[in-house]
Amino acid sequence: MKTLIAAACALLATTALAAPKPDAALLKAATAEAPAITATLKSLVEIETGTGDAEGMASMGRYLESAFTARAGTVTRMQPTGGVAGEIIVARWKGTGKGKLLLIAHMDTVYQRGALARAPFKLMDSPQGPLAYGPGISDDKSGIATILHTLPLLTAKDYAELTVAINTDEERGSLGSGTTITELAKGMTAVLSFEPTSMPERLTRGTSATNTVIVTVKGKASHAGGAPEAGINSLVEAAHIIQTTKDLDRGQGNRRFNWTVVEQQRGVRNIIPDDVTLIGDLRTSNLAQFDQFKAELLDRLKTPSIPGAVVSAEVRMNRPPFTATPASNALIDEARAIYATLGKELLVMERGGGGTDAGYAALAGVPVIESLGLPGFGAHTTQAEYVFLEAVPRRLYLAASLIRKLGR
Template sequence: MTAEEIDPTLPALLADIESLVRCESPSTDHEAVARSAEVVAALGARLLGAEPERIVTEGCTHLRWRFGDGPSRVLLLGHHDTVWPHGSLETHPFSVEDGVLRGPGCFDMKVGVVMALHAAAALDDRSGLSILITGDEEIGSPLSRPLIEDEARGCEAVLVLEASADGGALKTRRKGTSLYRVRVEGRAAHSGLEPEKGINAGVELAHQILALTGLADPERGTSVVPTALSGGTTSNTVPAAAGVAVDVRVWDLAEQERVDREIRAARPVLPGAVVRIEGGVNRPPLDAEASAGLFALASELAERLGLAPLTEAAVGGASDGNFTAGLGVPTLDGLGAVGGGAHADHEHVIVAEVPRRTALLHALTAALLAGRTPSATTNEAAKTVAGQR
């Protein structure tokens, strides 16, 4: 399939995208995610001629298609949940104007889900293909991670339909993420009458926040960012409890382990205060080596299709591709929509790129299912590129 051949189906692509974007699916609302899953299931059943397996884990609905009698060799991976709350369609309505598509969750990543289904539908032979669309990626995939890793094990390649980086670049390297909650327990007291009898959890938390930020290493690309804060009850009470969420991003596993070790070693500064650490490593880094060969093959296929030369990017955000790369499975990310504004008011997709990227995804999936791997020359070049990143 070439981009020119799929262009006539653009109206169908847009209609399917609209149906999915118009079904709001905030990650924390399992009923909404279930409704969205049914929209995805109906699209897939129509395009693929097969109903998906509906997998519900603690109320969250995921979908899986498997084709052929043997083990899966290629996994198309995506998610249908979004960060957008109910009512977002009223303030950010679905629209297609002047070649730009807008709507909550369009870029991240409902367009990618539709692309995956259309690309798979155009395959002459789907044997060995698996498609997994999960429902909790935006909150760290706490329920779908085992499912993702089980599906990826034994595969020869995982193609992730997350949105592209700036300018349509594929994501060949991603930071690993760790998520923590630091909770401080103190003792309440009247802040005017007898503050000395209290143990100020807010002050203790301030000490902890300063220590946390000191764990960052900008030269290595390691960030440790305190984010959502909470604490206290009234303006005239010494706070007995306080807490902060902490977002950690790293390029390599050794750094992830170092920061985890040091956060867990936190001790209180104020006498009598208690510090508790919750959470931990969420996703391992996606290293360049995991994507190098697949990026080289995708670049070769893009040239054959007459598409613009592919570019690549290393990004701070993580995805479910981090899990699969962490297993040692070759993983290429950012194959979905081209546009920008993920999670923001200006979230959008460039319409002209949708059929082009769908054609590339189809060609890459077909080549991998046919047993195609990069040539020796291409593979060596890919290793060289990986080593230079």
């Protein structure tokens, strides 16, 4: 019995000695750098950058150019296509390492100007540690801040080329910047995407394609009180369409579809409406899901419920999905191993319902890892959006460790 106990103790001791340990110097540097991120988050949040806000994008562009230049980066501005407000800020560094890396994040948020006045930046304590609140602080100003404070942890030997790209229209599908992201990703050793994560922290093996569904209903106008029977009510037909297509949403983890906007060109109380447009949000993980949805929708719409109504539909593919390749999964495994050295578990989600620029980066045929921003909560909900500041040291350590691993 004593022999067995001694053997077990020896095995435990050997295991403990063999357990991987973090890079002490890098962890110390990341921990020392972490407090500075709070002021950066405040500065970023207090520049309002709702998608399409030209003034806000210009202010953020100047802020980022100054921040990257102060960190010895060479900054260029790239114009998105399609009249998108704001310029893509691209910063580059040359090093003596072997790997070429692209780091991506976005400066635009879902909040329109005025959201900051209703929900200003603030710090609060919680049982999980200090929280920082503000519109867009999680999605994706935490990603920008993580990149900015990872840069001081790196040296020239950690990469051959390091490129950072911050775009301005991610929240609307990156239709003006997606092609640029793909081009920048070509030839890279890997792309690191700094979208936020959740708590507990996790990575994702896939994000959804973001697609737009547009259905127009043409009816016939008539006096709503004097002769409603002479009209063809496009609004009633639109309501019927909403009711008969709501089951096209297949639930969490599957194809997602929701009607989100109703538009009328001439909305007048006493006129039977003759023109209504429905706009819906469709999330798919592959082309087959997209094609199947389109076929099902067109089948539901082929016979209007009101005689004389004319219904037409368009299903438009916007941002492509991201699905981790074996090389991307290897990056996930590496990230999890890095966290294990810190005594932390990094979870993995198979596929999220959101769409991200990882989809555009993956079109370049290079490994991509997603969700390297800060853990947070409440994205797209003004009053509740926050990030967990206690996680900052390990997030900086994770990002710097991955860059070193890939770049040296």
